[in-house]
Amino acid sequence: VAIEKETPENERPETFLRESDGAAASMGDEHRSSLRARFERMIRETQDEVCAAIEAADGGGKFKEDVWSRPGGGGGISRVLQDGGVWEKAGVNVSVVYGMMPPEAYRAAKADAGSSSVKPGPIPFFAAGISSVLHPKNPFAPTLHFNYRYFETDAPKDAPGAPRQWWFGGGTDFTPAYIFEEDVKHFHTVQKQACDKFDHSFYPRFKKWCDDYFLITHRGERRGLGGIFFDDLNNYDQEMLLAFSTECAKSVVPAYIPVIERRKNTPFTEKNKAWQQLRRGRYVEFNLVYDRGTTFGLKTGGRIESILVSLPLTARWEYDHKPEDGSEEWKLLDACINPKEWI
Amino acid sequence: VAIEKETPENERPETFLRESDGAAASMGDEHRSSLRARFERMIRETQDEVCAAIEAADGGGKFKEDVWSRPGGGGGISRVLQDGGVWEKAGVNVSVVYGMMPPEAYRAAKADAGSSSVKPGPIPFFAAGISSVLHPKNPFAPTLHFNYRYFETDAPKDAPGAPRQWWFGGGTDFTPAYIFEEDVKHFHTVQKQACDKFDHSFYPRFKKWCDDYFLITHRGERRGLGGIFFDDLNNYDQEMLLAFSTECAKSVVPAYIPVIERRKNTPFTEKNKAWQQLRRGRYVEFNLVYDRGTTFGLKTGGRIESILVSLPLTARWEYDHKPEDGSEEWKLLDACINPKEWI
Numbered sequence: 001v002a003i004e005k006e007t008p009e010n011e012r013p014e015t016f017l018r019e020s021d022g023a024a025a026s027m028g029d030e031h032r033s034s035l036r037a038r039f040e041r042m043i044r045e046t047q048d049e050v051c052a053a054i055e056a057a058d059g060g061g062k063f064k065e066d067v068w069s070r071p072g073g074g075g076g077i078s079r080v081l082q083d084g085g086v087w088e089k090a091g092v093n094v095s096v097v098y099g100m101m102p103p104e105a106y107r108a109a110k111a112d113a114g115s116s117s118v119k120p121g122p123i124p125f126f127a128a129g130i131s132s133v134l135h136p137k138n139p140f141a142p143t144l145h146f147n148y149r150y151f152e153t154d155a156p157k158d159a160p161g162a163p164r165q166w167w168f169g170g171g172t173d174f175t176p177a178y179i180f181e182e183d184v185k186h187f188h189t190v191q192k193q194a195c196d197k198f199d200h201s202f203y204p205r206f207k208k209w210c211d212d213y214f215l216i217t218h219r220g221e222r223r224g225l226g227g228i229f230f231d232d233l234n235n236y237d238q239e240m241l242l243a244f245s246t247e248c249a250k251s252v253v254p255a256y257i258p259v260i261e262r263r264k265n266t267p268f269t270e271k272n273k274a275w276q277q278l279r280r281g282r283y284v285e286f287n288l289v290y291d292r293g294t295t296f297g298l299k300t301g302g303r304i305e306s307i308l309v310s311l312p313l314t315a316r317w318e319y320d321h322k323p324e325d326g327s328e329e330w331k332l333l334d335a336c337i338n339p340k341e342w343i
Numbered sequence: 344v345a346i347e348k349e350t351p352e353n354e355r356p357e358t359f360l361r362e363s364d365g366a367a368a369s370m371g372d373e374h375r376s377s378l379r380a381r382f383e384r385m386i387r388e389t390q391d392e393v394c395a396a397i398e399a400a401d402g403g404g405k406f407k408e409d410v411w412s413r414p415g416g417g418g419g420i421s422r423v424l425q426d427g428g429v430w431e432k433a434g435v436n437v438s439v440v441y442g443m444m445p446p447e448a449y450r451a452a453k454a455d456a457g458s459s460s461v462k463p464g465p466i467p468f469f470a471a472g473i474s475s476v477l478h479p480k481n482p483f484a485p486t487l488h489f490n491y492r493y494f495e496t497d498a499p500k501d502a503p504g505a506p507r508q509w510w511f512g513g514g515t516d517f518t519p520a521y522i523f524e525e526d527v528k529h530f531h532t533v534q535k536q537a538c539d540k541f542d543h544s545f546y547p548r549f550k551k552w553c554d555d556y557f558l559i560t561h562r563g564e565r566r567g568l569g570g571i572f573f574d575d576l577n578n579y580d581q582e583m584l585l586a587f588s589t590e591c592a593k594s595v596v597p598a599y600i601p602v603i604e605r606r607k608n609t610p611f612t613e614k615n616k617a618w619q620q621l622r623r624g625r626y627v628e629f630n631l632v633y634d635r636g637t638t639f640g641l642k643t644g645g646r647i648e649s650i651l652v653s654l655p656l657t658a659r660w661e662y663d664h665k666p667e668d669g670s671e672e673w674k675l676l677d678a679c680i681n682p683k684e685w686i
Contacts, residue, residue, distance in 0.1 A: 064662075066663070080662040080663075082661065082662055089660075089662070091662070217641075218641040218642075218644075218647050219647060277657070281654070284627060284631070284658075285631060285651075288627070288628060288631040288632050289631050289632075289638075289641065295632075298560075298561040298632065299561075301561075304561050304562060305662060305663045308628075308660060309662050311624070311660040312660065313659060313660060313661065314620070314657060314658070314659050314660075315627075315657070315658050315659075316656060316657050316658075317432075317651060317654040317655065317656060318425065318656065319407075319423040319425055319432070319434070319648060319652050320409070320423075320648045
């Protein structure tokens with residue numbers, strides 16, 4: 001998988017889609033309402049909404065915007081607020097990518113595609129997503145990450161009759177350095193409410209998936225207190241999954257901002273700050289060693305500054321640090337090692 | 344490849360070798376002078392020597408020592424000095440590992456091993472090494488890394504006549520945040536002198552290997568200003584390579600300490616410190632994403648705190664930071680992007 005080099009743009013285009021995907025205003029309703037077009041609109045609206053809420057709560061910091069495109073179609077908008085009043089680094093990115101994937105990856109995604117006698121060449125794919133990491137300054141205010149993405153393949157050029165594949169992925173997860181039960185319950189309750197509108201099996205399933213995914217294997221601990229995570233989701237109605245992804249994305253602000261408002265001005269000590277910084281080190285370890293989006297992006301030549309905006313402004317590694325048994329720091333670590341049911 | 348869990352020890356044993364490798368004092372000269380035994384002695388002497396030089400230059404900080412062993416033989420000594428007068432984090436570790444590797448790895452290491460009609464099972468291997476990363480506080484004082492290791496396989500159990508394989512690897516490299524030509528020249532000159540005692544082709548070849556190895560591929564920049572690096576070296580006389588590794592290890596103190604003495608008290612600004620911290624972020628990126636020793640250690644269940652002692656105490660990631668053209672920061676970055684000949 002390789003992606004072309006990006007070009008900076010001075011203005012946000014109305015869409016990053018190729019004309020054939022419904023980019024032209026003159027196209028009929030059928031194209032303008034394609035899933036690709038509707039997903040792009042959703043993630044761009046979410047970007048605007050989250051950035052507005054962050055700026056309002058920050059009370060001073062402003063997002064800096066970078067727009068970029070790629071020659072063959074696709075592009076993105078990166079927004080970063082750095083050294084604000086409340087957040088030390090907050091990144092909210094949308095991107096639309098057209099690329100080619102090896103047929104092995106396609107077959108892996110769709111078990112019965114290998115049964116055809118046609119040996120396919122590289123498969124064109126489309127991927128659109130919003131990705132965000134929000135790192136506050138105050139050690140009692142949690143880091144939040146969310147990502148919602150839609151993926152679709154075209155039929156291979158030499159097998160035009162082959163079925164298109166599509167899937168949804170995403171999640172929202174919560175990474176405090178200290179546990180306030182009230183905050184964690186609120187966060188998980190909002191996730192569950194979003195899930196329950198669609199399927200009562202979603203929250204328990206996606207909560208566990210999240211605990212499993214964000215494991216720092218070499219430490220046997222998760223980077224945080226979880227939330228929801230799902231990937232390669234295609235065994236439901238496509239419209240339902242679009243609506244579900246939209247609901248999850250719309251839940252970011254109500255899940256997170258009330259917690260930030262409660263914690264952003266809490267007085268703290270140097271010891272609290274050092275512990276937050278150690279947990280930020282764990283965040284770096286997870287993202288650089290395990291996170292699929294990050295490692296995939298680094299290897300395929302994605303826009304480095306957009307990919308690594310997820311890293312905190314500052315992080316810390318102390319040799320063999322062990323929190324005192326029963327301390328507040330120990331409680332957080334324990335919940336990262338042994339995931340809990342919060343609601 | 345998998346490694347057993349380590350057990351903490353209260354005392355340093357005389358050797359971490361298995362008895363069959365010359366651990367028992369009662370064994371004859373043949374075993375006591377095995378390459379395994381001599382390499383272990385060399386790296387332990389180097390550890391003592393480097394730690395003494397660091398403590399003397401630090402003028403206050405003391406190394407904390409952790410000794411550990413593994414049930415089937417092998418173990419290590421980790422020494423870490425944290426928050427000293429001069430160094431914010433200095434780790435000097437030795438380890439001796441007995442493990443099993445898949446036969447594919449053995450065949451890859453020795454091209455003609457596949458020609459035998461015997462299909463070998465897992466291969467027992469022995470690996471011993473010293474590994475060190477020294478991160479000073481002052482942004483004008485450079486970070487140093489060095490690592491010297493010796494690797495040997497036993498014959499597979501089901502093919503006792505198969506030849507043993509062995510190789511040496513290692514290197515010493517220099518990572519300042521600011522360039523002082525005098526320092527870089529001194530460092531590289533000491534490396535070249537060590538190489539030239541053995542083979543005049545070594546310095547140019549291992550200097551280039553170092554520039555190639557420490558590349559942060561996703562940024563197109565190296566983590567620092569290089570030095571020497573070599574791996575899988577076995578096409579020279581074994582005694583010569585042991586002497587060469589020993590010479591390189593003995594060159595660490597004269598290559599590094601004079602530079603530290605010159606820079607450890609240089610006055611600096613907050614801007615200098617922030618730039619050092621950004622370069623430390625690059626160090627983290629290289630080690631977690633590319634460094635073979637680190638990624639191998641994380642995946643095989645090595646002792647995490649020993650492996651990750653290479654990470655700096657603190658690091659920083661600013662979104663889209665670009666040093667001003669022609670500035671001192673720009674000069675360092677330029678030399679990381681376009682490696683130079685320093686002598």
